Amino acid sequence: MAPAEVYVAPTADAIAALPEAKYNATIAGLMPAGQSAAAGSPAAGSPATGTPATGSPATVPGAAATFHLSVDAALYGADRVTPVARLAASNFLGDPTVVVPVQTVGDWTLILTPSRQALPSANNGSAPAQTTAWIRTSLLTKDADLVSHIDVSLGGQTLTIVTPGQPDQSFAVGVGAPDTPTPTGVTGYIQARYLDASQGESVYPIQLTSLHSAAADEPFGGSDGGLIGVHFEQENTGQISHGCIRLPADAITAVNALPLGTLITITA
Template sequence: MATTNVTRHSRRAVTAAGLVPAVAAVLLLGGCGGSSPSAAAKDGSAAAKDAGAAGGETGASDVPEATTFTTVPGAPEDPAPDGVTDGLVVHPTQPVPVHDRPDGRRVATLPAEQLGGPTWVPVVETSGGWRRVLLPSRPNRASGWISGAGLRTAHTPYAVRVDLAERRLTLLKSAREVGRWKVAIGGAKTPTPSGRTFIMATLARKKTSPSPIVLPLGTHSATLDTFGGGPGTVALHGWPDASVFGRAVTHGCVRVPKDALNALSRVPLGSLVFING
């Protein structure tokens, strides 16, 4: 199994996923969105074909690609939504099959890229040569098993905790608090979903945007199937009006102050985000 140190992983996350072209980085703010659905569908079709050719596995095109735009029926639910890990994250260098259990039924294909940058997902359980990872797809808390063979690996010391009751975000490094901020969360009709998820991508925005950087998570609104043309992806992002912090006013995303966004933008992809009520 190939290994990658944390510094290289962190730098790769910012340079490869943070400065993607504007067309691939359409994540509409004011709520939650995603990049172009038509482009994603086109990429997913190609990835499924590549996965089938690479693995020699029949039926590869019959399962969805595990992205923020898709639903993965049969994906097992995250068994420990509050569980911490040792920070292991993995990157498939080519599309890989996702199974419902070690050596079980194939339910999806995990692509090598998400939203124009590399796919990094957290490992939450290990069984022999298999790795259980969190998926960026619906339903929320979806997970799946992938083979550990041929994956690039890294360890991130970071974790993010969002306390919905206190409307507070805490950034941890090696289990020690390195930052704490009041944030805005989803309103009563569009609540921020709880559970264990992860930082899926880092997207650069135009200077005129309410947030210069957006951090999409591997979770979705529970009440909105779409928002602003996107798939209802929940994200961490900035907001220019400080009066919103400490309030429940968003469409599900978590709005953070500028200094919090600066700190979060340096957190490696795949790092866990715990959202608790």
């Protein structure tokens, strides 16, 4: 369906009434990453998103930047006509929400979002690990360019920080157990980092990604939305986690030095 020729901005009240696209939300109107072709052709030279967990390996954008919002903004699905969600200017920690665009088509920009599009339990046990949505380009204010990106190989059980012009930094890591696998073939981003003593993290911040388990609603239990984290753990080798990436101290220190919004691609 083609987008409306005349854009009508929703009122502040209409935006406030939309479901918030936050880490533990499931919003059917969002798009699985890599399945947004109906919304328009990418701009020349713009990067592609990662694909859903059941798809082919993701493409890592070669150039990217982070942005922020001054006010809550409406998000749109493929038709770019009816808003489906609200992206808050501040995240669940009270910090500015990090916005990571993946392509721009005129007045519209496709961004990665922190919410789910479907639950695995309602989708034959497999759901997209990353979602996207359209937002008005004029609402985005640039913060910084992203230089480095993270590659995680589940087969090699490694996390590699890639920075053009510099040697790669690679670390052995722990990944999801067979019954609680880490999603593969997908690109997300680091949306937040924080210390959580209740999870045993009082020294090394948890790196919270925008990715979710593609195989289970809540593999860790609780109500965190099946989020995939990158975090320090004493036991950090093998297929041992609930889907998160477990890192030794030197690795989490290196990841912690990267800016929020840094892209993370997970491959088999």
